[in-house]
Amino acid sequence: xxxxxxxxxxxxxxxxxxxxxxxxxxxxxxxxxxxxxxxxxxxxxxxxxxxxxxxxxxxxxxxxxxxxxxxxxxxxxxxxxxxxxxxxxxxxxxxxxxxxxxxxxxxxxxxxxxxxxxxxxxxxxxxxxxxxxxxxxxxxxxxxxxxxxxxxxxxxxxxxxxxxxxxxxxxxxxxxxxxxxxxxxxxxxxxxxxxxxxxxxxxxxxxxxxxxxxxxxxxxxxxxxxxxxxxxxxxxxxxxxxxxxxxxxxxxxxxxxxxxxxxxxxxxxxxxxxxxxxxxxxxxxxxxxxxxxxxxxxxxxxxxxxxxxxxxxxxxxxxxxxxxxxxxxxxxxxxxxxxxxxxxxxxxxxxxxxxxxxxxxxxxxxxx
DNA sequence: AAAACGGGGCC
DNA sequence: GGCCCAGTTTT
Numbered sequence: 001x002x003x004x005x006x007x008x009x010x011x012x013x014x015x016x017x018x019x020x021x022x023x024x025x026x027x028x029x030x031x032x033x034x035x036x037x038x039x040x041x042x043x044x045x046x047x048x049x050x051x052x053x054x055x056x057x058x059x060x061x062x063x064x065x066x067x068x069x070x071x072x073x074x075x076x077x078x079x080x081x082x083x084x085x086x087x088x089x090x091x092x093x094x095x096x097x098x099x100x101x102x103x104x105x106x107x108x109x110x111x112x113x114x115x116x117x118x119x120x121x122x123x124x125x126x127x128x129x130x131x132x133x134x135x136x137x138x139x140x141x142x143x144x145x146x147x148x149x150x151x152x153x154x155x156x157x158x159x160x161x162x163x164x165x166x167x168x169x170x171x172x173x174x175x176x177x178x179x180x181x182x183x184x185x186x187x188x189x190x191x192x193x194x195x196x197x198x199x200x201x202x203x204x205x206x207x208x209x210x211x212x213x214x215x216x217x218x219x220x221x222x223x224x225x226x227x228x229x230x231x232x233x234x235x236x237x238x239x240x241x242x243x244x245x246x247x248x249x250x251x252x253x254x255x256x257x258x259x260x261x262x263x264x265x266x267x268x269x270x271x272x273x274x275x276x277x278x279x280x281x282x283x284x285x286x287x288x289x290x291x292x293x294x295x296x297x298x299x300x301x302x303x304x305x306x307x308x309x310x311x312x313x314x315x316x317x318x319x320x321x322x323x324x325x326x327x328x329x330x331x332x333x334x335x336x337x338x339x340x341x342x343x344x345x346x347x348x349x350x351x352x353x354x355x356x357x358x359x360x361x362x363x364x365x366x367x368x
Numbered sequence: 369a370a371a372a373c374g375g376g377g378c379c
Numbered sequence: 380g381g382c383c384c385a386g387t388t389t390t
Contacts, residue, residue, distance in 0.1 A: 239380095307374095
């Protein structure tokens with residue numbers, strides 16, 4: 001069910017001046033102090049922050065951002081780094097494809113743009129990991145381009161300002177983008193974009209919006225109609241299926257056998273104690289048995305880690321295996337879903353990517 | 369159009 | 380336990 005665009009866009013146009021003025025005044029007073037909000041803005045810092053902020057809260061990102069910028073102060077620094085090390089800097093942040101894309105994007109900028117971050121939307125869009133939102137964010141905030149950002153915050157604010165009920169429908173994205181672009185001022189569009197997102201994060205929140213503190217409440221249709229709590233309608237997700245897995249923590253002295261995940265897929269490119277589907281395939285059961293110091297059947301799991309992801313729940317039994325002093329995985333034999341195996345000490349692990357699940361498994365095994 | 373892709377904080 | 384976060388890419 002799509003609604004005609006005309007009337008709402010006309011509404012947006014006629015109310016834009018009042019909304020801009022009130023929102024910008026509020027933002028000047030209430031903007032959070034964030035490490036990437038430097039004056040002037042550093043395009044590299046904006047890029048890094050925007051990628052980290054994809055589907056990730058500001059409070060989660062801040063410490064990662066600090067560490068990342070210390071290690072990779074400019075685009076050249078990242079371009080010349082090894083991917084494993086970059087994934088190490090991303091460990092625990094999630095959506096690891098972002099780190100891979102940022103790394104590739106940095107090399108792209110060095111190769112194609114003489115190490116200067118491009119300042120047009122089309123060129124930004126050509127970088128890996130940079131889509132509609134991120135190109136508009138970098139373009140407007142770092143370069144002053146008049147491109148509206150449309151993230152979850154902005155969509156919620158717009159849905160309420162104009163009492164649009166169908167946020168969950170993909171068809172409404174186009175309408176929200178047109179409204180956002182209509183509201184966007186020609187002067188300092190980046191500031192307006194940041195202000196819209198800040199309003200969504202601090203005032204026009206998903207649950208319990210703080211309408212009494214809202215600078216644009218006088219312009220808000222949802223507020224006027226008493227619909228601020230029912231717009232947007234909550235998305236309904238299917239329950240996450242539970243996946244039963246077994247992680248094999250094979251230790252040999254102070255080293256642990258770690259596997260590097262295939263590039264694509266869950267935890268792509270990250271290292272963890274090899275995880276098998278339950279029950280373990282006989283081939284890999286034998287393989288584990290051969291690494292073991294003592295003969296006989298594999299020991300029982302000593303712990304179980306419940307790792308909750310957005311669309312899945314991982315129930316991971318933790319198997320602890322003491323390997324023979326001379327044990328070595330057979331050359332070329334790599335468990336399904338992995339591209340390499342290596343004995344690693346705690347120090348080795350700090351120099352490559354490990355998922356939160358990997359750290360929890362190691363901890364449950366009594367290591368770390 | 370839908371699925372895949374992390375992790376955590378807050379109710 | 381559910382919701383959602385300064386989304387992008389692949390299927």
